[in-house]
Every structure is written in C-alpha cells, then in structure tokens.
Amino acid sequence: VILLGEFEQVVLLAILRAGDEAYGVTISREIASCTGRDPAPGALYTTLDRLEGKGLVTSRYGDPTAMRGGRAKRYFAVSEEGVRAVALAQRGFQRLLKGLSLPGLARA
Amino acid sequence: VRNGRLAQRILSLAVSSERAAAIVGDLMESAPHRGRTWFWTSLARLVAASLSADVRQAPFRFVGWAAISWLVYGVVGLVLTGVGLAANFPLWGIASIFSNHTGVELMTNWLGVRIDWGVPAPGLMRAIELVVLAAAAPFLTGRLAACWWPQRELAAALVMSAIWPLMAVLVPFVGYRAAATIDLVPVMVTCMLLGAVWSRMRQPSPPSFS
Numbered sequence: 001v002i003l004l005g006e007f008e009q010v011v012l013l014a015i016l017r018a019g020d021e022a023y024g025v026t027i028s029r030e031i032a033s034c035t036g037r038d039p040a041p042g043a044l045y046t047t048l049d050r051l052e053g054k055g056l057v058t059s060r061y062g063d064p065t066a067m068r069g070g071r072a073k074r075y076f077a078v079s080e081e082g083v084r085a086v087a088l089a090q091r092g093f094q095r096l097l098k099g100l101s102l103p104g105l106a107r108a
Numbered sequence: 109v110r111n112g113r114l115a116q117r118i119l120s121l122a123v124s125s126e127r128a129a130a131i132v133g134d135l136m137e138s139a140p141h142r143g144r145t146w147f148w149t150s151l152a153r154l155v156a157a158s159l160s161a162d163v164r165q166a167p168f169r170f171v172g173w174a175a176i177s178w179l180v181y182g183v184v185g186l187v188l189t190g191v192g193l194a195a196n197f198p199l200w201g202i203a204s205i206f207s208n209h210t211g212v213e214l215m216t217n218w219l220g221v222r223i224d225w226g227v228p229a230p231g232l233m234r235a236i237e238l239v240v241l242a243a244a245a246p247f248l249t250g251r252l253a254a255c256w257w258p259q260r261e262l263a264a265a266l267v268m269s270a271i272w273p274l275m276a277v278l279v280p281f282v283g284y285r286a287a288a289t290i291d292l293v294p295v296m297v298t299c300m301l302l303g304a305v306w307s308r309m310r311q312p313s314p315p316s317f318s
Contacts, residue, residue: 024134041150042157045131049123049161061126069112071133072126 002054002085010035011047012086015057015076023062023073024048048076056082112136115151121262121308122158162263170264173256174271177249178279181272181296184252185245192236238292246296250303265304269297 004012014030015022024044032038051057062073078086097105112132120128131154139147163170207213253268254261276290 024131025137028134028138040153040157041131041135042153045123045127045154046157046161049127061130065133068133068136071112071116071129071136073133074127074130 001088002056002081004056004085004089007039007043007047008051008056009086009089010039011044011051012056012078012082015078016083016086020075022076027076051082052076055079056085115147117309119151119155119158121305122155122162124259125311159263159266162260163267170267171271173253173264174268175275177253177268178272178275180252181245181249181300182279184248185241188240188245188248189237192240193233196233196236242292242295243299246300247303247306250300250305251307253300254304254307261304261308262301265301269301272297272300 010031011027014027014034017030017034018026024041027048028039028041028044031044048057048059052059057076057078059074059076062075064070064072115135116125116128116132119132122128123131132151135147135150207216250261250265250268253264257264273290273293276293
C-alpha cells in the first residue's frame with residue numbers, strides 16, 4: 001500500500017480532473033479552482049516528479065508550441081496504481097467524515 | 109518574459125533539460141497574468157525545491173560522499189601539488205644550467221646584463237601550492253562529484269560546500285598548513301561549486317527556439 005500525503009492526493013485528483021489536458025498549468029488551475037489555494041510551482045513539480053518516481057503517474061512530452069517559445073508541454077496521467085492509491089486514501093477520509101456534521105459540508 | 113532561454117539554462121542546473129524546457133514553458137504561459145517577478149521568484153523556488161528534493165532522496169549518501177570528497181580533494185591536491193613542484197624543479201634547473209654553465213653568462217656579463225637563476229623562491233612554491241589547493245584541486249573535485257552524481261551535480265556540490273568547512277576543522281591536512289587551509293575554505297568551496305556547474309553546463313544544451 002502506497003501512503004499518500006495530502007498534497008499528493010490533491011495533485012492526483014487534479015490530474016484526473018484535467019484528463020487528457022493535464023500539464024503543469026492546467027493541473028495548477030484545477031487545484032486553485034477547487035481548493036482556493038494557488039500551488040507553488042516548486043511544490044507542484046517536485047510532487048509530480050515524486051509521484052512519477054513512485055509509479056503513480058506517467059508523463060509524456062507533447063509537441064512544441066509557439067506560445068510557449070517552442071517548448072513542449074509535459075502531459076501527466078494517473079496510472080492504475082495511482083488511481084487505487086488515491087481511492088484508498090479518499091475512502092479513509094470518507095470514513096472519518098461519516099456521521100459528522102460540519103459547517104458548509106453536506107452530512108456524509 | 110524575454111529571458112526564457114536563460115531561465116531554462118538556470119533550471120537545467122537542477123533538473124533535466126527536457127523537464128526544464130517544459131517547466132519554463134508552463135511558467136511562460138502563466139507569466140502574462142502573473143508578472144515577471146512571479147516568474148523569476150517561481151524559478152528560484154523551483155531550483156531550490158528540486159535541489160532539496162534531490163538531497164532528501166538519499167541524504168545519508170550525500171553527506172557520506174561529501175565527507176569522502178574532502179579526502180578525495182586532499183589526494184587530488186597532493187597529486188597536483190606534486191606534479192606542479194616536480195615540473196617546476198626541472199624547468200628551473202634547465203634554466204639555471206643554461207644561464208650559468210653554457211657561456212651565456214659571459215655574453216650577458218659582457219652586455220652588462222645580469223641573469224641570475226638561483227633556487228626557486230619559497231614564495232613561488234607557496235603560490236603554486238595555493239593555486240592548486242584553493243582552486244585547481246577543488247575545481248577537479250567538483251567535476252568528480254558531477255561524474256559520481258550525474259543529474260544531481262549541483263545538489264551534491266551544495267552538500268559538499270556545507271560539509272567541507274566542518275571537515276577542514278576535523279581533518280585538517282597538516283601538510284597544507286591547517287590554519288591557511290581553513291582560511292581558504294570559502295575560495296575552495298566556490299571553485300568546487302564552479303567545477304560542478306561547469307560539468308553540468310557542458311552537458312548537451314537545450315534546443316534553440318524560434
């Protein structure tokens with residue numbers, strides 16, 4: 001079982017939400033829009049590298065685009081193992097929330 | 109942001125060229141909304157975060173290598189000093205024989221010019237020793253670190269720069285006059301870092317962009 005940190009879960013979920021267009025900018029945008037926190041690029045990219053090292057995400061380079069000064073995008077996708085790990089971690093959260101009534105959160 | 113290539117060069121000191129290109133592309137895409145200060149601040153934090161992540165992956169190995177590298181530096185320094193002095197003596201000897209035992213001195217005396225090739229001045233020997241110990245040997249050790257830690261040269265060199273002052277106190281090279289060696293540690297560390305950066309920069313450069 002691969003244990004995930006909180007930010008690792010956030011990043012994995014953001015990649016899943018961004019789908020085929022998951023690269024640095026869109027992942028950062030997803031995190032900011034869903035959590036209200038703008039991730040620091042340093043934290044985001046080192047986390048992505050770490051997740052790739054653990055085999056939880058895969059990456060590939062796209063074609064260079066003029067808008068980015070001819071630089072390619074690095075697209076990320078969550079591996080099957082990554083999906084399992086994030087689902088397991090989220091089940092833990094759901095169990096903890098079960099029966100709790102928190103302000104601004106629907107009763108689980 | 110105009111200096112994308114410079115940014116990529118800086119970032120590629122800490123991550124691979126391909127990754128640096130992709131990350132700088134991401135930063136350039138976001139920069140129009142966030143500004144130049146954000147771009148450069150993010151870049152600096154990215155470099156720091158990447159180097160820190162490299163060290164955190166194997167902290168004990170990095171510290172162990174850094175301690176060993178002080179001994180490697182000592183050996184490299186000894187060898188280079190030996191080579192420098194060994195090369196110095198024959199050259200000085202040949203010059204001395206030429207000027208004093210080949211009739212050249214008769215001619216120079218006749219011309220009223222005095223060429224005196226005595227023994228090498230102690231100051232010169234010390235200068236050779238200092239250049240080797242403070243610059244050449246640390247630079248080579250930095251390059252050796254680059255061979256041992258490919259793609260993590262700078263992280264290794266930074267750990268070494270933190271450990272070397274400590275090692276200079278714990279394991280001073282008596283033959284190098286310990287006090288002087290400790291005084292020279294900042295220069296040594298700078299040259300060692302330059303050696304690591306030099307090796308990193310000599311790797312294939314990122315593709316040029318239109």
